[in-house]
Amino acid sequence: MNTTSLPQPRFQQLKALRAIALGLAIGFAAPAFADNLPEVQRLIKQGQLPQAMEKVDAYLSSKPRDAQGRFLKGLIYTEMNKPAEAVGVFTKLTEDYPELPEPYNNLAVLYAQQKQYDKARTALEMAIRTHPSYAIAYENLGDVYAKLASQAYDKALQLDNSNATTQNKLALIRDLITTGKGNVKPTMPAAPVAAAPAPVAAPVAAKPAVAPTASVVATTQGAASTAQAKPAAAPAPAAAPVAAPMPAVVKTDAAQDDVAKAINNWANAWSRKDMKGYLGAYAADFNTPKGMARKAWEAEREDRIAGKPGKISVNIDEPTITINGDKATAKFRQHYKAGSLDSSSTKTLVLVRSGSKWLIKEENAR
Numbered sequence: 001m002n003t004t005s006l007p008q009p010r011f012q013q014l015k016a017l018r019a020i021a022l023g024l025a026i027g028f029a030a031p032a033f034a035d036n037l038p039e040v041q042r043l044i045k046q047g048q049l050p051q052a053m054e055k056v057d058a059y060l061s062s063k064p065r066d067a068q069g070r071f072l073k074g075l076i077y078t079e080m081n082k083p084a085e086a087v088g089v090f091t092k093l094t095e096d097y098p099e100l101p102e103p104y105n106n107l108a109v110l111y112a113q114q115k116q117y118d119k120a121r122t123a124l125e126m127a128i129r130t131h132p133s134y135a136i137a138y139e140n141l142g143d144v145y146a147k148l149a150s151q152a153y154d155k156a157l158q159l160d161n162s163n164a165t166t167q168n169k170l171a172l173i174r175d176l177i178t179t180g181k182g183n184v185k186p187t188m189p190a191a192p193v194a195a196a197p198a199p200v201a202a203p204v205a206a207k208p209a210v211a212p213t214a215s216v217v218a219t220t221q222g223a224a225s226t227a228q229a230k231p232a233a234a235p236a237p238a239a240a241p242v243a244a245p246m247p248a249v250v251k252t253d254a255a256q257d258d259v260a261k262a263i264n265n266w267a268n269a270w271s272r273k274d275m276k277g278y279l280g281a282y283a284a285d286f287n288t289p290k291g292m293a294r295k296a297w298e299a300e301r302e303d304r305i306a307g308k309p310g311k312i313s314v315n316i317d318e319p320t321i322t323i324n325g326d327k328a329t330a331k332f333r334q335h336y337k338a339g340s341l342d343s344s345s346t347k348t349l350v351l352v353r354s355g356s357k358w359l360i361k362e363e364n365a366r
Contacts, residue, residue: 036055036059036069037056037059037068037069037072038317039055040052040055040056040059040069040072041072041317041318043055044072044075044076044079047079049076049079049080052072052076053073053076053080056069056072056073056076057073060073065096067093067096067097067100070089070092070093071089071090071093071102071103073089074086074089074090074093074103074106075106077089078106078110083110083113083114086106086110087107087110087111090103090104090106090107090110091103091107094107094126098130099130100130101126101127101128101130101131101134101137102127104123104124104126104127104130104137105123105124105127105134105136105137105140107119107120107123108120108121108123108124108127108137108140108144109140111123112140112143112144112147117144117147117148117151118148120140120144121141121144121145121148124137124140124141124144125141128141135322135324136322149169150170153166153169153170154170157170255323255328256321256323256328258358259319259321259323259328259330259351259358260318260319260321260330262281262351262357262358262359263316263319263330263332263349263351264316265277265281266278266281266360267314267315267316267334268314269281270305270312270314271312271313271314273305273306273308273312275301275302275305275306278301278305279298279301279302281359281360282359282360283351283352283354283359283360283361285361286359286360286361286362286363287361287362287363308338308339309339310338310339311337311338312336312337312338313335313336313337313338314334314335314336315334315335316332316333316334316335316347317332317333317334317335318332319331319332320332326352326353327350327351327352327353327361328350328351328352328353328358329348329349329350329351330348330349330351331346331347331348331349332346332347333345333346333347334346334347334365345365345366346365346366347363347364347365348362348363348364348365349362349363349364350362350363
């Protein structure tokens with residue numbers, strides 16, 4: 001699974017967890033959090049974990065139920081190699097916010113790291129139940145099934161080592177795991193607790209998974225009861241190695257970096273009032289607000305940006321990015337300043353690949 005590092009299937013455990021955690025924080029945040037949690041995220045990125053914990057504890061002292069702050073605390077515990085504490089935080093999040101998929105995803109990553117694959121499977125199934133379109137969870141679940149299948153086939157051979165069919169199946173599963181094809185990858189979920197996505201394996205969920213995403217990697221990711229893998233479930237994993245779900249959610253770090261770069265260029269062009277760069281970030285078939293004609297929309301944007309006196313500042317928090325083929329969804333917290341106006345909002349961009357570029361097809365804010 002791809003989370004940060006859950007080998008065999010390698011869950012991108014830490015890396016995924018971080019990506020998702022940051023994504024979650026961004027997506028669930030409210031304007032009030034803008035002055036606090038971004039600093040915590042920065043400290044985590046710089047590896048200053050004690051300072052990050054001190055900051056997040058101070059933040060939670062006044063907002064003990066804040067999902068984003070708690071998610072980040074679970075992420076910090078994960079980075080500090082304190083899985084028991086991290087599991088406790090994410091489990092409590094699933095109890096208080098059962099509608100959020102990221103905490104389940106991160107839990108799965110942590111369970112997978114401890115080789116508690118049945119618990120990881122249960123947590124991922126809960127993530128999918130709360131968010132049926134959570135691609136990362138499906139991918140991570142495929143990796144968990146692959147590992148469970150490997151264990152089941154291995155046990156079958158211990159009982160009957162002459163079964164050639166089982167030997168072939170085990171070889172196929174192990175090849176899938178060792179080559180990384182079954183690794184769960186992080187989904188760069190955007191909305192913190194309410195948005196998609198993060199992975200479970202080291203390749204999958206980023207050291208934290210925004211998402212948490214979303215592979216089991218590192219989404220925010222409760223407690224699930226340990227159940228032994230059912231023999232009947234083994235066949236499914238056998239097919240999983242070559243099943244269709246995996247290709248459907250193939251994501252690469254390079255593609256995510258390209259999407260993130262495109263979004264940053266868009267925000268920078270906006271801040272510079274560079275209308276050519278700003279409007280050039282949108283696809284030709286961009287869904288304009290209320291079906292407005294493209295030319296009318298461009299004229300309105302130019303009037304509101306280039307025609308506005310004074311400076312404009314557009315900053316975005318680290319986005320949670322989910323990629324499916326030539327389509328990407330990015331969720332992040334946007335901070336806008338112009339004159340006396342200072343506002344923050346959660347924004348979702350849907351981008352499409354056009355040659356070597358990623359262009360904005362849809363833009364939504366709340």
